[in-house]
Amino acid sequence: MTRASMLSLALFVALLALWEGFVRLTGISPLVIPAPSAVLIVLWEGLTVGFLWPHVWVTAVETLLGFALGCAIGFVAGVLLGEVDFLRRLLWPYVLASQVVPKLALGPIFIVWFGFGMTSTIVITALICFFPLLENTLTGLQSVPPEKRDLFRMLGASRRQTLLRLKIPSGLPVIMAGVRVAIVLALVGAVVGEFIGGDAGLGASIIAAQGMMDSTLMFALFIVITALGMLFYQLTILFERWLLSSWMKGKET
């Protein structure tokens, strides 16, 4: 472990100790700020007794399905807009306008359409993931240096070959940056989607805990959500490394 990471760990422990000491000394109500020790106990029970797992599962499934759906559609739409000038000119103003629409605000209408539960949440999550992929795919495909395009023209490459063998690989680092943004947004989307219309999942559990005025449980849920987010993010990074492994060769980091 490096000196810096040891120091940040020490800082984390110190902050926890400070927090614990503060709660014990002032005797502040656990409804306002629960002690870290109490949060850890609830978390431990939740995981060993197992009442948290079904919720973790629901949120994970919603996040991943929404993410996969949103990324896939965003990528395809990005390729279409990137390749077909007419479509891009036609749809670009709408794409820009829809960027500004707060997607989560559409939650209630999705509940009307898809009902309470996973479907609405997945649709919201997909919608949120759609935009970073659309935009980064479009940017990535258009960022091919002109000389490389000329090279492919010179070599008599078809349009499809130029797309598959030049534009997409060339734009892949930019596209993957969009994927990284999307996975973070996906979890936020799933949790907040559950706030609005979920009957199960970590977000729905936070609302339920709030109803029971159980702040300790809410903190425990924050920790679970954070851990889940970190797990997804790390997996995405690993996937990106694998996908870009030949890209990375010789790139000084």
Place this chain on the structure above:
Amino acid sequence: MPNSPNFLDIHAASFAYGGGGDVVSNVGWSIPAGALHCLVGRSGCGKTTLLKMAAGLLQPTAGSVQMLGKDVAAPSRNVGFVFQSPSLLEWRTVLDNVLLPISLHQTVIQADRTAAEELLELVGIKEHTNRYPRQLSGGQQSRVALARALITEPAGLLMDEPFAALDAITREELQDDLLQLATIRNTTVLFVTHDIGEAVYLADRVAVMDAGRIVFSADIDLPRPRNQTQRYSTAFNAACLDLRHAMTPTRRAVA
């Protein structure tokens, strides 16, 4: 023999980038099949633009460009182009980059791989065959680009300062390799360079470009096959001096 058309015929061709003034204006130039012509000129005078017109990558705004008597409407696979920057695919190995012109149109067979390896050996980077472009130096990358242009054995080669990033010795070696290959394959070459000595050494005929026009041209009557000792001959130096003068404004009127 019937009067066979030149490999390349440029008639009064002009080109302007969208909205701007002419970058190439009223250029006429012909290259007989199998000849090697060099184009020199100062930076920004329109050499790359003219070369791209010859390739069919740009369409002349006036005049015409013909290859073997036919108008060049689109790039032809019969012509190799070495771009001013190496333009390699960073995510493919050196070998895959060299094989790209083949792999786009048919499955690569062992004979192609062998040919690619021979070319990489010729340009002196065989040991880097399985590395990636970003792991190579600039000069090594431009040699990969050269091998890529040669792999299909095109009838014509358009080369945009292909040796600019190389040291003097490597450059001389590659000049000799190019001359040898072009002779064996009877390749027609249009070669752009900044280097007067290089132009004289390689060319049957040189042209000097300035502000979009060809302002000087001359046949180089040095014996072939050329060898590097010729560089120190009187005739060679005289040709260089002529070219040198043609490139400086004060003498342009005379030329």
